[in-house]
Amino acid sequence: MITASTLLNSETIAEHEQSPQEIRVRVLRQDAPGEESYWQQFAIPYEPNMNVISVLQRIAAISKAQDGRKVAPVAWDCACLEEICGSCAMLINGRVRMACSSLVDNLFKETPGEIELRPLTKFPVVRDLSVDRERIFHSLQRVKAWVPVDDSYDHGPGPRISPEEQEDAYPLTTCISCGCCMEACPQFNKIEVVQREEESDEELESRKQSAYDQQFLGPHAISQAVRFNSHPTGSMNADERMQSLTGQGGIQMCGNAQNCVAVCPKSIPLTRSIARAGRAATVWAIKKFFDR
Amino acid sequence: MATTSIPEDSFLGRHQFLLYRLFSLAGFIPVGAFLIVHLLTNASVLGGAAAFQSRVDLIHSLGPLLPAVEWIFIFIPMLFHAVMGFVIIATGVPNIGSYSYQGNVRYTLQRATGMIAFAFILWHITQLHWMGAPVGGGQFDPHHAASSAAVALKPVAITLLYATGIIATVYHFANGLWSMGITWGIWTSPAAMQRANWLSLFVGIGLGAAGLGALGGMRSIDVEKAKEIETRMYKARQMLDGGISAEAQQHSAHAVSLSRESSSVMPAGSTSSANKEKRSKKKD
Ligand code: HEM
Ligand code: SF4
Ligand code: SF4
Ligand code: FES
Numbered sequence: 201m202i203t204a205s206t207l208l209n210s211e212t213i214a215e216h217e218q219s220p221q222e223i224r225v226r227v228l229r230q231d232a233p234g235e236e237s238y239w240q241q242f243a244i245p246y247e248p249n250m251n252v253i254s255v256l257q258r259i260a261a262i263s264k265a266q267d268g269r270k271v272a273p274v275a276w277d278c279a280c281l282e283e284i285c286g287s288c289a290m291l292i293n294g295r296v297r298m299a300c301s302s303l304v305d306n307l308f309k310e311t312p313g314e315i316e317l318r319p320l321t322k323f324p325v326v327r328d329l330s331v332d333r334e335r336i337f338h339s340l341q342r343v344k345a346w347v348p349v350d351d352s353y354d355h356g357p358g359p360r361i362s363p364e365e366q367e368d369a370y371p372l373t374t375c376i377s378c379g380c381c382m383e384a385c386p387q388f389n390k391i392e393v394v395q396r397e398e399e400s401d402e403e404l405e406s407r408k409q410s411a412y413d414q415q416f417l418g419p420h421a422i423s424q425a426v427r428f429n430s431h432p433t434g435s436m437n438a439d440e441r442m443q444s445l446t447g448q449g450g451i452q453m454c455g456n457a458q459n460c461v462a463v464c465p466k467s468i469p470l471t472r473s474i475a476r477a478g479r480a481a482t483v484w485a486i487k488k489f490f491d492r
Numbered sequence: 493m494a495t496t497s498i499p500e501d502s503f504l505g506r507h508q509f510l511l512y513r514l515f516s517l518a519g520f521i522p523v524g525a526f527l528i529v530h531l532l533t534n535a536s537v538l539g540g541a542a543a544f545q546s547r548v549d550l551i552h553s554l555g556p557l558l559p560a561v562e563w564i565f566i567f568i569p570m571l572f573h574a575v576m577g578f579v580i581i582a583t584g585v586p587n588i589g590s591y592s593y594q595g596n597v598r599y600t601l602q603r604a605t606g607m608i609a610f611a612f613i614l615w616h617i618t619q620l621h622w623m624g625a626p627v628g629g630g631q632f633d634p635h636h637a638a639s640s641a642a643v644a645l646k647p648v649a650i651t652l653l654y655a656t657g658i659i660a661t662v663y664h665f666a667n668g669l670w671s672m673g674i675t676w677g678i679w680t681s682p683a684a685m686q687r688a689n690w691l692s693l694f695v696g697i698g699l700g701a702a703g704l705g706a707l708g709g710m711r712s713i714d715v716e717k718a719k720e721i722e723t724r725m726y727k728a729r730q731m732l733d734g735g736i737s738a739e740a741q742q743h744s745a746h747a748v749s750l751s752r753e754s755s756s757v758m759p760a761g762s763t764s765s766a767n768k769e770k771r772s773k774k775k776d
Binding site for chain 2: 384386387446448450451452454456459461463474478479480481485
């Protein structure tokens with residue numbers, strides 16, 4: 201399992217004494233949504249301790265393909281550079297990873313001197329390595345991944361949470377909505393709703409929302425539902441979350457491949473959440489049947 | 493909040509959760525339970541043609557009820573599981589090329605073995621079950637269980653196909669048990685899932701041994717000798733049935749009073765035990 205922590209535990213530069221002089225980068229580019237994608241090669245000088253973001257910064261600075269042709273800079277998303285904002289997930293050497301925590305020296309152990317970058321395949325491409333991640337947040341909305349506090353009254357202190365409960369829930373709260381788990385999940389398929397001719401923006405939007413509503417929530421949203429249902433205040437909306445978890449595109453879509461837990465950069469115990477949600481769904485469905 | 497409402501379009505969409513859970517349950521009960529009984533019954537051939545024949549006789553003692561039992565408890569649930577299985581296979585996009593983790597390999601194998609099991613079971617039923625007779629199959633003769641199976645399974649190619657089918661089906665069931673435990677929330681922690689692997693392994697190896705043992709057992713049957721045993725057993729049964737009715741007629745005249753007495757006390761179900769008594773008397 202390659203996780204951020206193992207990647208960050210990179211060895212010293214000394215171990216890479218015969219480091220290559222240059223880095224050859226292959227990027228799968230796409231100029232706009234719905235357009236054909238194409239490969240482009242770049243070559244930049246090697247520097248120690250680079251990550252994939254700094255590689256992309258060097259490419260943007262030269263904006264020249266390997267053959268010397270002047271090209272538009274490669275587009276990508278990033279913000280925090282410390283695996284917190286969740287915006288920089290991409291396929292690095294064929295596997296989903298965070299660009300900011302993927303160190304070049306580590307990548308060279310897989311493919312010396314070369315790096316291949318592709319946009320995520322489960323989300324619509326906006327441009328080059330930048331994708332439309334709306335569905336990640338749409339899923340969180342479906343399971344109400346929050347504690348509703350919609351007034352300004354003082355409700356007094358909330359219920360107490362034991363240290364054990366806290367410790368149990370804490371890992372789940374570290375999700376950064378990066379999309380890695382969804383990208384690697386064989387049960388999570390791409391949805392790209394394309395505007396039809398003479399379709400208004402509103403029509404397109406509602407078509408997209410209902411497409412998102414019907415398909416698999418994804419492991420992150422299941423885990424957040426479990427997290428908020430185990431929270432004493434959050435559990436007041438437990439029924440609504442169970443409704444979504446057992447609705448169309450809910451927990452039943454998971455096929456137990458367990459890729460999600462293997463690629464999650466935050467090492468969140470997603471399969472534990474999925475099994476807990478499965479147990480809750482079993483109990484909930486039986487209860488619902490007999491209480492009807 | 494338009495975003496939280498789930499559009500309830502199709503039947504499949506409205507009842508998706510229920511259908512998936514019924515699918516999962518069907519894989520275990522009755523289909524998985526049947527697989528266990530079936531492989532263990534077949535393995536009884538290792539105790540000789542007579543042992544196997546008496547198990548088969550027990551099943552066929554259901555007589556005209558057998559097809560109904562087969563369809564309700566085996567074929568229909570299996571078809572439901574298989575149809576849903578193909579729907580589920582169609583909704584996934586396997587990616588072991590990029591993510592060759594153990595869990596993903598098992599996920600992919602679960603689908604591959606499901607499809608192999610489907611093809612194998614279809615062929616297996618055609619070849620041996622009486623329903624396959626119209627298309628040249630139906631080679632299994634319930635009155636000559638071991639010998640007819642031995643003849644059908646003898647060709648090396650057939651044996652190899654059976655071995656493949658048995659291994660695939662047993663893997664599918666054993667690994668399915670593990671995945672089922674997650675689906676229903678029986679094992680939830682990674683440590684518990686790890687322990688559940690042992691259960692799957694145990695079931696898989698046990699059933700695999702029973703299935704392959706049965707296959708080997710059938711092949712090593714001495715067909716002529718088995719036929720002799722089976723024919724003797726068949727005649728004994730026929731004689732019993734015929735004998736009982738003849739005896740009953742003979743006795744009918746002077747046994748009126750007796751049978752009146754007994755029939756008034758004996759419930760309908762106890763006739764078989766009465767037959768058994770007669771059977772043992774007959775043997776003397
Ligand atoms: C005949 C063709 C069959 C097909 C196409 C098929 C297909 C599948 C598939 C795709 C799954 C994975 C579902 C998932 O994890 O989401 C599955 C699970 C399962 N199958 Fe089958 N299967 C077949 C036959 C059988 C047979 C013969 C058995 C029993 C001996 C069986 C028992 C199971 C079990 C126990 C599961 C686990 C359910 C779960 O994960 O909740 N299947 N099957
Ligand atoms: S669960 Fe992990 S992989 Fe999935 S979105 Fe959250 S942080 Fe990313
Ligand atoms: S365990 Fe479920 S959610 Fe996670 S990758 Fe596998 S199928 Fe997807
Ligand atoms: S830049 Fe924020 S997670 Fe990588």
